[in-house]
Amino acid sequence: MRPRESVVNILGIETSCDETAVGIVTDGRDVACSVIASQVDLHARFGGVVPELASRAHTELVNVVLAQALVEAGMDLSALSAVAACAGPGLAGALLVGVAAAKSLALVLDVPYVAVNHMEGHLYAAFLEEPELAPPMVVLLVSGGHTMIVHMTDHGRYRILGETVDDAAGEAFDKVARLLGLGYPGGPAIDSLGARGNAEAVRFPRPMLDEGYDFSFSGLKTAVLVHWTQEGAAAEADVAASFQEAAVDVLVTKLFRAAEEFAAPTVVIGGGVAANSRLRERVLDEAERRGLRAVVPSAAMCTDNGAMIAAAAFRVLEREGPSSLGSGATPGLRLAGRPR
Numbered sequence: 001m002r003p004r005e006s007v008v009n010i011l012g013i014e015t016s017c018d019e020t021a022v023g024i025v026t027d028g029r030d031v032a033c034s035v036i037a038s039q040v041d042l043h044a045r046f047g048g049v050v051p052e053l054a055s056r057a058h059t060e061l062v063n064v065v066l067a068q069a070l071v072e073a074g075m076d077l078s079a080l081s082a083v084a085a086c087a088g089p090g091l092a093g094a095l096l097v098g099v100a101a102a103k104s105l106a107l108v109l110d111v112p113y114v115a116v117n118h119m120e121g122h123l124y125a126a127f128l129e130e131p132e133l134a135p136p137m138v139v140l141l142v143s144g145g146h147t148m149i150v151h152m153t154d155h156g157r158y159r160i161l162g163e164t165v166d167d168a169a170g171e172a173f174d175k176v177a178r179l180l181g182l183g184y185p186g187g188p189a190i191d192s193l194g195a196r197g198n199a200e201a202v203r204f205p206r207p208m209l210d211e212g213y214d215f216s217f218s219g220l221k222t223a224v225l226v227h228w229t230q231e232g233a234a235a236e237a238d239v240a241a242s243f244q245e246a247a248v249d250v251l252v253t254k255l256f257r258a259a260e261e262f263a264a265p266t267v268v269i270g271g272g273v274a275a276n277s278r279l280r281e282r283v284l285d286e287a288e289r290r291g292l293r294a295v296v297p298s299a300a301m302c303t304d305n306g307a308m309i310a311a312a313a314f315r316v317l318e319r320e321g322p323s324s325l326g327s328g329a330t331p332g333l334r335l336a337g338r339p340r
Helices: 040-044 051-073 092-109 118-129 169-179 186-194 218-231 233-261 277-290 306-320
Strands: 009-014 019-026 030-038 082-088 113-117 137-142 147-154 157-163 266-270 293-295
Touching: 009 051, 009 092, 009 118, 009 306, 019 051, 019 306, 030 051, 030 306, 040 051, 051 092, 082 092, 082 118, 082 306, 092 113, 113 118, 113 306, 118 137, 118 147, 118 266, 118 306, 137 233, 147 233, 157 233, 169 186, 169 218, 169 233, 186 233, 186 277, 218 233, 233 266, 233 277, 266 277, 277 293
Parallel strands: 009 082, 082 113, 137 266, 266 293
Antiparallel strands: 009 019, 019 030, 137 147, 147 157
């Protein structure tokens, strides 16, 4: 295996769901490129991601996206110090495409392969835009498949304080959008429509608001369904705004409650739902009110991307060394565990 270079260029591959993404990050902090091929149009007709179609699309796209990433970074393969892939959580078939591509490339180039947890990737997206960011911090990771609050005391040291007991926040956004006839993906549609509505028009429930750090969005989704069935389409924007406010209220309340309990000077958000404009606004306002630092990554870094995988891989490689080429993909991978 090659000796470690003074400059570490890590290529990260992300294929956990419906984005085929490749990014290259230098020294864990400088983004050389981030290329994403979206499958939204492919899955929109079905109202959600179809796993088999996602896997096939990743297979067709991964080499194209990889080549484009190298061009945009102005690098050739010989410049790479390591290759990383998201190894879970996610869709099994989709994950395997990225893992196989990364391991093959690492083997051919004789560089380390690094398996990365998808949620750890979302956490490290914040470090790409705030390089001086340092633990301790409380992090809200919120996406289509996951909703959790994490207390990060050091790099690689995480305590999950709470997570969803049913629907993830992003899943609830998608389902409510479908109910309102807004199509897929639902998050951006709710965000856009809600901006034109009255968030106080309907007082939807705030599930588990005062019950620890776990989340539940199933009851909120049902409350929207009941209201929509009774009231009809006349108040569509108001329903969207009121639902969004209820969901965001729970997320923000629990995030800052955790920051207070654990005396964390910094709060961070990450994941696809972190691109929601109302969530971002509420987090920044509340942090300012409390005198805390809030790190809210750009919308581009909230979505699934390869750069976040490469950034997390830099820290994993530093702490633990390379992952085994015999390791696979783990669809239900927990943040506390890493494949080796």
